Amino acid sequence: MKAELLIRRSLLAFALAGLLGVGAHAQDPTPQQQDIQSDKKDIKQDKKDLAKDRADRNADQRDINKDKGDLAKDRVDRNADQRDINRDKSQLASDVKTNGANSSQAQADRKDLRADRTDRNADQRDINHDKKDLAKDRKDRNKDQRDINNDKRDLHKDRKDLRHDRRGR
Numbered sequence: 001m002k003a004e005l006l007i008r009r010s011l012l013a014f015a016l017a018g019l020l021g022v023g024a025h026a027q028d029p030t031p032q033q034q035d036i037q038s039d040k041k042d043i044k045q046d047k048k049d050l051a052k053d054r055a056d057r058n059a060d061q062r063d064i065n066k067d068k069g070d071l072a073k074d075r076v077d078r079n080a081d082q083r084d085i086n087r088d089k090s091q092l093a094s095d096v097k098t099n100g101a102n103s104s105q106a107q108a109d110r111k112d113l114r115a116d117r118t119d120r121n122a123d124q125r126d127i128n129h130d131k132k133d134l135a136k137d138r139k140d141r142n143k144d145q146r147d148i149n150n151d152k153r154d155l156h157k158d159r160k161d162l163r164h165d166r167r168g169r
Contacts, residue, residue, distance in 0.1 A: 039162035043162065047155065057144035064138060067134040070126075077119075078123035089113065091109050091112075
């Protein structure tokens with residue numbers, strides 16, 4: 001009876017040790033499982049990067065469109081100021097001819113001419129600034145597009161690696 005009890009306890013202990021060993025072994029992922037987990041993590045990160053780069057590119061495109069509009073408005077203003085300058089020059093010449101160089105009309109025309117030139121120069125500075133902004137935004141947009149293309153390549157490679165790891169090759 002004691003031998004039978006000893007054998008039962010030994011078998012029970014052996015079975016319990018086997019179960020614990022299998023459980024511990026099941027918790028350690030195989031290198032293939034680790035590769036699959038790593039590939040899934042890489043894919044998730046690539047998708048996040050791709051979404052962020054697309055958002056950046058779209059924001060840059062909106063900035064480009066806004067800068068183009070600002071540039072067009074500034075050019076319209078500058079051209080209107082130049083037309084005002086040309087009118088004021090001809091008015092000044094006419095007033096000088098009819099009323100004299102120091103007449104109140106000629107002085108008013110000179111004052112208008114000075115103000116129009118100031119406006120035109122300010123508009124030209126705005127144009128130059130908008131051109132720089134536009135070039136910068138285009139550069140940023142193009143960089144973001146390159147990043148998108150790189151992220152797409154990375155995502156493709158990671159998906160390919162995942163398929164390869166799942167096949168166990």
